[in-house]
Amino acid sequence: xxAQKRRTFKIEAFKHxxxxxxxxxxxxxxxxxxxxxxxxxxxxxxxSFEELYRNAYNMVLHKYGEKLYSGLVTTMTGHLKEIAxxxxxxxxxxFLEELDRKWGEHNKALQxxxxxxxxxxxxxxxxxGRTPVHDLGLNLWRDNIIHxxxxxxxxxxxxxxxxxRERKGEVINRGLMRNITKMLMDLGPVYQEDFEKPFLExxxxxxxxxxxxxxxxxxxxxxLRKAEKRLSEETERVSHYLDSGSEVKITSVVEGEMIANHMxxxxxxxxxxxxxxxxDDKYEDLARMYSxxxxxxxxxxxxxxxxxxxxxxxGRQLVSDPEKLKDPVDFVQHLLDEKDKYDLIISKSxxxxxxxxxxxxxxxxxxxxxxxxxxEFISLYVDDKLRKGLxxxxxxxxxxxxxxxxxLFRYLQEKDVFEKYYKQHLAKRLLSGKTVSDDAERSMIVxxxxxxxxxxxxxxxxxxxxxxxxxDTLQGFYASQHAEIGxxxxxxxxxxxxxxxxxxxSAPCNLPTEIIGICEKFxxxxxxxxxxxxxxxxxxxxxxxxxxxxxxxxxxxxxxxxYQMCILMLFNSVDRLSYKExxxxxxxxxxxxxxxxxxLACVKGKNVLRKEPMSKDIAEDDAFYFxxxxxxxxxxxxxGTVAAQKESEPEKQETRQRVEEDRxxxxxxAIVRIMKSRRVLDHNTIVTEVTSQLQSxxxxxxxxxxxxxxxxxxxxxxxxxxxxxxxxxxxx
Amino acid sequence: MASVxxxxxxxxxxxxxxxxxxxxxxxxxxxxxxxxxxxxFAEWHWSLVDHWCQFLQLKHNKAISRDTWSQLLEFAKxxxxxxxxxxxxxAWPYLIDEFVEYLTENGIVQRPRN
Numbered sequence: 001x002x003a004q005k006r007r008t009f010k011i012e013a014f015k016h017x018x019x020x021x022x023x024x025x026x027x028x029x030x031x032x033x034x035x036x037x038x039x040x041x042x043x044x045x046x047x048s049f050e051e052l053y054r055n056a057y058n059m060v061l062h063k064y065g066e067k068l069y070s071g072l073v074t075t076m077t078g079h080l081k082e083i084a085x086x087x088x089x090x091x092x093x094x095f096l097e098e099l100d101r102k103w104g105e106h107n108k109a110l111q112x113x114x115x116x117x118x119x120x121x122x123x124x125x126x127x128x129g130r131t132p133v134h135d136l137g138l139n140l141w142r143d144n145i146i147h148x149x150x151x152x153x154x155x156x157x158x159x160x161x162x163x164x165r166e167r168k169g170e171v172i173n174r175g176l177m178r179n180i181t182k183m184l185m186d187l188g189p190v191y192q193e194d195f196e197k198p199f200l201e202x203x204x205x206x207x208x209x210x211x212x213x214x215x216x217x218x219x220x221x222x223x224l225r226k227a228e229k230r231l232s233e234e235t236e237r238v239s240h241y242l243d244s245g246s247e248v249k250i251t252s253v254v255e256g257e258m259i260a261n262h263m264x265x266x267x268x269x270x271x272x273x274x275x276x277x278x279x280d281d282k283y284e285d286l287a288r289m290y291s292x293x294x295x296x297x298x299x300x301x302x303x304x305x306x307x308x309x310x311x312x313x314x315g316r317q318l319v320s321d322p323e324k325l326k327d328p329v330d331f332v333q334h335l336l337d338e339k340d341k342y343d344l345i346i347s348k349s350x351x352x353x354x355x356x357x358x359x360x361x362x363x364x365x366x367x368x369x370x371x372x373x374x375x376e377f378i379s380l381y382v383d384d385k386l387r388k389g390l391x392x393x394x395x396x397x398x399x400x401x402x403x404x405x406x407x408l409f410r411y412l413q414e415k416d417v418f419e420k421y422y423k424q425h426l427a428k429r430l431l432s433g434k435t436v437s438d439d440a441e442r443s444m445i446v447x448x449x450x451x452x453x454x455x456x457x458x459x460x461x462x463x464x465x466x467x468x469x470x471x472d473t474l475q476g477f478y479a480s481q482h483a484e485i486g487x488x489x490x491x492x493x494x495x496x497x498x499x500x501x502x503x504x505x506s507a508p509c510n511l512p513t514e515i516i517g518i519c520e521k522f523x524x525x526x527x528x529x530x531x532x533x534x535x536x537x538x539x540x541x542x543x544x545x546x547x548x549x550x551x552x553x554x555x556x557x558x559x560x561x562x563y564q565m566c567i568l569m570l571f572n573s574v575d576r577l578s579y580k581e582x583x584x585x586x587x588x589x590x591x592x593x594x595x596x597x598x599x600l601a602c603v604k605g606k607n608v609l610r611k612e613p614m615s616k617d618i619a620e621d622d623a624f625y626f627x628x629x630x631x632x633x634x635x636x637x638x639x640g641t642v643a644a645q646k647e648s649e650p651e652k653q654e655t656r657q658r659v660e661e662d663r664x665x666x667x668x669x670a671i672v673r674i675m676k677s678r679r680v681l682d683h684n685t686i687v688t689e690v691t692s693q694l695q696s697x698x699x700x701x702x703x704x705x706x707x708x709x710x711x712x713x714x715x716x717x718x719x720x721x722x723x724x725x726x727x728x729x730x731x732x
Numbered sequence: 733m734a735s736v737x738x739x740x741x742x743x744x745x746x747x748x749x750x751x752x753x754x755x756x757x758x759x760x761x762x763x764x765x766x767x768x769x770x771x772x773f774a775e776w777h778w779s780l781v782d783h784w785c786q787f788l789q790l791k792h793n794k795a796i797s798r799d800t801w802s803q804l805l806e807f808a809k810x811x812x813x814x815x816x817x818x819x820x821x822x823a824w825p826y827l828i829d830e831f832v833e834y835l836t837e838n839g840i841v842q843r844p845r846n
């Protein structure tokens with residue numbers, strides 16, 4: 001096929017202009033104008049949509065869009081002015097109803113008009129930059145109805161009045177309200193400008209007034225209930241007939257007026273404020289306060305601060321009240337109960353808020369450490385539980401109790417003091433065999449190890465090991481003796497490794513001859529199998545079971561301490577002994593001796609000895625007699641005084657001294673560690689670093705740190721810098 | 733402060749400690765130290781020397797370490813007689829801290845309270 005010459009096709013417009021008769025435009029407009037009238041007069045049914053559409057189309061096509069548009073504006077405006085008048089004339093409650101009805105009609109009319117004018121809307125309107133028909137209709141409504149001088153303020157007043165009445169408890173026509181506000185929303189910024197802004201202002205003054213009233217006559221709980229109610233009412237109102245965007249604005253107004261402005265007064269209200277709620281465990285009220293105050297700036301901060309202050313004050317009173325400190329176990333139980341109480345409050349009412357947990361922890365840490373006997377008392381509490389308190393308790397419940405104790409332990413600043421006491425108390429428990437459950441003991445050690453590391457518990461574990469080993473040793477001893485023992489006393493020995501057990505320097509007292517034999521046999525046996533060791537009888541820690549026969553041949557078995565045994569055995573050969581004679585014969589230290597004699601002679605039901613004179617205290621010239629007339633309904637009588645108890649003042653001083661001594665090498669070790677790595681450091685930084693390194697055990701005294709530094713200087717571990725005397729250098 | 737002690741004086745002062753103490757001991761016996769101080773501070777005058785010696789006999793009654801000895805001269809040199817430029821955080825030996833406390837508690841020096 002050969003290439004044909006391409007010919008371009010062209011479609012040409014009419015070469016001549018098609019003129020429309022101007023009268024035609026006028027005639028066409030009149031038709032449309034009439035139609036609009038009919039539409040507004042509810043006579044639209046007689047109109048032909050097709051015809052009207054065509055007419056409008058033709059006008060635009062023939063360049064009469066301008067005439068059409070302005071005609072539309074004029075016609076609609078005219079109608080709206082009439083509508084405005086009918087609305088203005090409406091009386092009372094009919095006002096809103098009329099407005100609503102007319103609005104509905106206008107919208108229907110507008111839709112029809114827009115449909116008719118659709119071609120103009122799509123062509124003339126955009127090209128001429130005019131407002132589209134629908135929006136035009138809304139704007140005209142706004143300008144001629146809503147902003148009409150006789151309607152504008154009346155509308156706002158009516159709406160606000162209805163809302164006010166509803167707030168006062170009246171039932172209003174919510175459907176109508178919704179329609180009106182929806183109308184305002186449809187008109188663009190009219191809702192915000194004409195309604196929402198004044199609404200918020202009026203609401204603010206309403207709630208300001210109401211909150212003033214309520215705060216004068218309600219207690220805190222009541223007030224909060226009312227505030228909460230108002231808040232939910234407002235939210236509900238919004239959902240029913242206001243724009244959803246208004247919700248956060250109106251709630252913020254209510255929160256501001258009812259809560260933020262009265263926070264202080266509410267929290268501190270006498271007899272019903274926060275502190276009263278805490279004391280009385282008012283969970284619901286507290287939860288309400290929490291959820292309301294959460295909404296305002298620093299609301300929760302205020303609750304937290306007042307709670308902290310209260311906690312610290314009650315805590316401080318608790319740890320300084322001599323009544324409450326009489327019984328250590330009771331005291332610690334109080335602490336645990338207080339912690340439980342607040343844990344419950346935080347969980348039930350404060351949403352387990354971490355910042356509140358922290359405030360609780362810091363408060364406890366504060367007041368527990370105000371009393372320097374807290375470590376001792378907590379150890380005594382554990383001692384009591386492990387000795388008898390946890391008897392028959394399930395394993396899970398034991399864990400619960402021990403975990404609670406650990407939580408208190410964590411608050412202690414002087415953990416090393418606790419360690420000292422725990423060791424002492426544990427030693428007594430182990431040696432007297434008075435522990436309720438081995439598993440519970442072990443569990444406690446594990447918890448301490450997890451918390452403080454292996455070093456804290458290695459000695460404690462050593463104690464358990466010694467107990468076990470002693471059992472084996474004893475078995476071995478008796479196996480080796482067989483026939484030789486016969487009727488003699490039965491010996492049970494615990495061999496304690498010196499480093500692991502709490503050191504209590506004591507020279508052994510004089511043992512009765514009946515015992516010495518078998519003691520020596522054991523010593524020989526043990527040293528035979530363990531060369532290079534040295535054994536010392538710890539007569540201040542032992543117990544004995546002795547059989548005693550009294551006046552009317554009643555036999556009793558007495559469980560006593562070793563010291564007491566030594567004293568009692570003396571009465572096998574004589575009936576009367578003076579204090580001095582007993583002291584000489586036994587060589588028991590004076591304070592211990594007095595205590596033993598007291599428990600043997602002055603305690604009702606346990607007075608196996610008789611004292612002359614019968615006074616409560618032991619004097620150096622007292623005389624003691626075997627009490628023939630002793631009776632007890634129990635065959636086994638326990639007189640031993642080996643149980644752990646609150647230390648006396650001098651004992652306490654001694655323990656504290658030992659603790660201070662123990663701290664010195666720890667501080668020095670920390671200083672050396674730090675200086676070894678940092679080489680050169682100024683004084684204050686050393687103090688800070690040492691404190692931070694040791695804080696898991698105790699809080700070192702800066703003066704003590706200084707003394708240790710000087711000691712290290714003297715021993716040439718450190719020196720002062722030649723140029724700056726505040727700097728220290730590590731000497732390799 | 734009348735004058736600043738010379739470098740020579742400082743050398744002599746520090747040497748005095750080494751010379752006066754017992755062979756093999758790290759510290760200087762208190763009596764000897766006091767004697768030395770009386771001597772030395774006659775050469776270069778420090779008006780608090782008598783109070784210092786009294787304080788030591790009352791509250792310390794033990795030997796004097798080398799560090800305390802040398803730091804005392806620094807103290808006498810730098811700190812004015814009203815103790816107004818004494819700083820608790822100044823890393824002074826604890827004995828000197830206690831001496832300052834002793835002076836203020838007994839009203840010997842009125843420290844300006846700021």
